[in-house]
Amino acid sequence: MKSIQQIQNEIIDEFNFFQDWSEKYQYLIDLGKTLPAFDSDNRIDSNLIKGCQSKVWLNSSFNNNIIIFEADSDAIISKGIISLLIRVFSGHKPEDIIESNIDFIEKIGLNSHLSQTRANGLLSMVKQIKIYALAYQSKK
Amino acid sequence: MKSIQQIQNEIIDEFNFFQDWSEKYQYLIDLGKTLPAFDSDNRIDSNLIKGCQSKVWLNSSFNNNIIIFEADSDAIISKGIISLLIRVFSGHKPEDIIESNIDFIEKIGLNSHLSQTRANGLLSMVKQIKIYALAYQSKK
């Protein structure tokens, strides 16, 4: 299993291939389209991440000391971004997630999505993922 | 009897003699000292002019279509200024007071006392004098 940092580096490498922002966005859109949608059972308020302009639902399960994340959104670019987040975080141990330093978003040039703006909420997503990790760790 | 404008012009002429502000202020202070103080009967709240940092009391009486003003203050420069106002306004007909255009304050260089600052209240004094004039006129 690759480490969180290794996966981030992979993503950064992939994005380095793109010539301009429109290729990056097209890639995110395509990722968003391929990420399977939640069944409506999981599109519930308790899974909703606060502080996103688009709705983002995040679901997680914990088995064998490993967290599996699933997510969905009603906006396609958000879906693309969360599919990257899932790729980075899902399948890792709580402690690795907690300690991870997420820099790929900035490095692939999505920092405008990283602002303090509550509407964007990319920060909220990362925060929520870490909160899950903390919760699972303390349950152990 | 001199007109309000004539008296203002006299005052402006007098002040033209002064070399600098300190002479003007000394004159005002001396005027303030010579203006007779109210007896405490007249130092009452209903005679108080709102909007002055120092207390200013204004009293008026109306006889033979002529208004007599008396005034007092707990600050000496204010007293000097109101003694000028009394000199200008007292003894005139309500209509002359209402229509008068008070420019001497500016012309003798006291305009810093003329600001909108409620604390200064020179404007409040002139306003109050005109309000009395209006009241007496409507009583006729």
Place this chain on the structure above:
Amino acid sequence: MLDVYKIREDFPILSKKINNTDLIYFDNAATSQTPNQVIDVISDYYKNSNSNIHRGLHSLSADATDKYENARAIVKNHFGISNSFEVIFTSGTTHGINIISSGLEKELSSKDELIISEMEHHSNIVPWQMLCDKTGSKLKIIPMNSDGTLNIDKYKLLLTPNVKFVFVNHVSNTLGTINPIKEIIDLAHLNNSKVLIDGAQSAAHFKINLSELDVDFYVASAHKLCGPTGVGFLYGKSELLDSLPPYQGGGEMISNVTFKQTEYAELPHKFEAGTPNIAGVIGFGAALEYMNSIGFDNIEAYEKSLLDYATEKLKKIDGIKIYGDINEKISVISFNIKDYHPSDIGSILDQFGIAVRTGQHCTQPIMDHFNIPGTVRASFSFYNTKSEIDLFTDAVEKATSMLG
């Protein structure tokens, strides 16, 4: 008409680059941009006049006070208000509305009713909900027609004898609809109801005479009028303002304080507790003077031409739906394309340097009405150009094909 390229030179931000392209600022309904004439007045205040006002008798304080009160006179004259003391400076529209809503607490009881509309900004909904929670009064809603206009026939039916107040925005920030407020006010007055008009979106786009409107209360924000942030005003008829309790306690709003009893100062000071936003108020005055130097007739005509041009071009885009596509509106266009999420379109437009707003625009009931998560909202000001609109509609088409 106006010389837009000359005007643009007054606005330093308009020559900014975003994502390596020229900024196109179409988020004017959220906040307008600020001309040098206003920025300089603010700087100049701090460089030459900065001082606390009203209470001081030194020259600096007198100067600052005069400038501050001069701004009050500018607001009074611009809005056709009879008395300066009927102009209360606030920190913005929201603050103005809350002065009234908290002031009405004692006046209302459970048998009273209040009317708002379905197309209000949250700032003109939540305070009345909070007030109704406290007083037990009932909140009634003027419904919106599907074209984004208010249903005035329903309004007439809602105007029953128990209705004490009507709170309506002059112009909808989401749809741009200009509501028939003269009719709304006159009908309310026939019913002995008082009216507050939320002018946050109207004040910037055409000239308004509050005396002629005979409105009871009116609120607006400077930051939507080429002015600074953190300032706005509340107008109220003096007899109504006099009858309200003060909103905040503090310096300046009282005339006498002892531990036994405190007397409140006269209008407008009664509602201006504490050191106000002095630089902001002076900047607000400068902003109104600036806009008047361009001329509100010119602004209105020019913005109408931008609106017509943009509407026509947008309508050609496949799958577009414009909300509130009517005649009586200001230069705001809210739309969606197919089932794309507005934030997807907004994010892509941002890459083109184009600033539009996406989401609910603090008008969730409008979104619920149309059953949508939000809209893309482009709002134009007198410093925008037709060529910016060309670039914008091109970018929208590109976004659509990326998402498609």
Place this chain on the structure above:
Amino acid sequence: MLDVYKIREDFPILSKKINNTDLIYFDNAATSQTPNQVIDVISDYYKNSNSNIHRGLHSLSADATDKYENARAIVKNHFGISNSFEVIFTSGTTHGINIISSGLEKELSSKDELIISEMEHHSNIVPWQMLCDKTGSKLKIIPMNSDGTLNIDKYKLLLTPNVKFVFVNHVSNTLGTINPIKEIIDLAHLNNSKVLIDGAQSAAHFKINLSELDVDFYVASAHKLCGPTGVGFLYGKSELLDSLPPYQGGGEMISNVTFKQTEYAELPHKFEAGTPNIAGVIGFGAALEYMNSIGFDNIEAYEKSLLDYATEKLKKIDGIKIYGDINEKISVISFNIKDYHPSDIGSILDQFGIAVRTGQHCTQPIMDHFNIPGTVRASFSFYNTKSEIDLFTDAVEKATSMLG
């Protein structure tokens, strides 16, 4: 120590002429002057970042939001606050106090008691009087000793079990007295009372760590801290802020609005309804950074030397009476000479270009205590000089002989 002549170059207003002489600005307790570093940040905001915050996803809005939230972080760090969301931006001290006073309305009843002191600013008196009027709670007053300190023994006696809250200023704006707030807070906490500290006059003069003080609420104004007008902050422990109802209804302070029900947003947004003073908040952050670049230790030591110098010189003037001539005070001197009215002295000093404040300084109870109509108040800041003090004391002597 600090290089005052270098510092003065940062403040354009300090080279202004008043009545043909150099301005000497000794009215710092009313409002402080603004350095270029702050003026430029404000201009730069309007030239490069102006946009409504939090709700937009375009780059300009993201930029403005980041700058605004960065200012919150600066305030948090400077005042030793644990969490950013415990910093609520307000329009000033008065606004902050009123958020709390209106929030406590539901919590208090006629058996509760509140404590303030005899040396409070009206902003920290009137809101509590208004609150007591509404709730029937009782307001108790810590008396002042004739040297201008608080009578702490009496305070201990007042701290009975029914006392829910204590509201005291850290530093008196009229006398300069630094109150022993750590002791006041600790005593209150032992009694299960909560404490709000009015920091309007303390924040500018020494560094304060709110966590160490363990204070429950703290308020201050930017305009007394080299910052812009119309902005300040309220700190509150999050569990206390969470338990308060929102102050104003509007955009940004809600997370969900329907006509049935409205949910309030989390801290700090719950208390920041409407478009805030964005430029002001960013300027406030810049002001704190500026003052920290000079260093609060340096400021404190330097201002102390100005105070000592001026006190010594003033004491030589025949017939002078200084109110609150004690050791634990900031650089504020309130005085009268013989029975001259303070406004007479103030008017004459103004002719010398010297700005002092005269009057009651929004502390009428202090005036009643000393049975005087007001005082002349000279208040010094780190950009004032000893030679200004020389000119000032000369001018006071001249005023005295003119009036004598």
